[in-house]
Amino acid sequence: MGLIFFFILAAMAVVAAFGVIFNKNVVHSALSLLVNFCALAVFYFMLNAQFLAIVQILVYAGAIVVLFLFVVMLLGAELGEKVSTWLTVRNAFLAALGLVLLTIIGTAVFENNHVFQTAGKTGDLTTAAVQQYGQTQMISRALFTDYLLAFELASVLLLVGIVGVVWLARQPQERAGPEENQ
C-alpha cells in the first residue's frame, strides 16, 4: 500500500520536474514547480518529518513560488525564450550528460544498498522518544543546542540577504553615491 502510494507520488514529482523544464511558458513552469514541491512535502509526511513538511509548504510553495511568479510578471518574461523544438543536437547531448550523472548516482546507491539496509540506527529520534516528546520538540532541542551556531549563522545570512536585495532593487539614480554623480 505504501509502495503504491510512493510510486504514484514519485511519478507526480518526476512529471512535474519535467514540466518545469519543457514548458515554454515560464508561468506554467512555476506552477509545475509548485506541484513538485507539494509532492515532496507529502514525502516528508511519509518520512515522519511533519515539521519539515509544513515548512516546505510554507517556505517553498508559499513564498518562493510566489516570488518567482511575481518576478515573471514584473519582467513580462513569460515567453522570453523562443523555442521551436526541443529536439536539437545540443539538447540531446545535454540530456545524455544528465543520464550519465543519473547513472553514476544510481550506481552509488545500488553498490551501497547493503549498507543502508544493515546500518545501525545512530540517533535519538526513535519512535518511542517521538511519542513521548513530540517530533518538533526534539528537532528544536537539537537545533538550539548542538546546532545553535548554524542557526545564528542562518539568521545573519538572512539579514545579509535582505540588505543585499534592498540595495539591488533600488532605482539606479538613488544608488549612485555623491562622488559618482556628474
Place this chain on the structure above:
Amino acid sequence: MINDVPVSYYLLLSAILFAIGAGGVLIRRNAIVVLMCIEMMMNAVNLSFVAFSRYLDSAAGQIFVFMIMAVAAVEVAVGLALLVELNRHKQTVNTDEMNSLKG
C-alpha cells in the same frame, strides 16, 4: 505503511530529480527557469537528507534540511533581484546575452 518503502527508493527518486534539475540548468536559457531548476536540485538533496534522517533515527538530517531551506530562500531572493537589475540594463533574461560583468 511507511516502513515498507526502502531507503534506496527515496535515494533513487532524489537522484532522478537531481539529474532532471541539472539537465534543466544546462538546457534552458531563460535565467528564471534556471533558478527554478537549481531549487529543484536543492529539493532533491533535501529528500535524501530526510530519508536518511528517518532511517537512521537521527535529527541531524532534518536540521540540515532546515538550513538548506534558509539558504535557498536567500539565494532565490538575491538571484531574482539580480535578474530584475539585469533586465533593467539589457531588457533580457536570456543567459546567452549575459556576457559581460561590467554593464
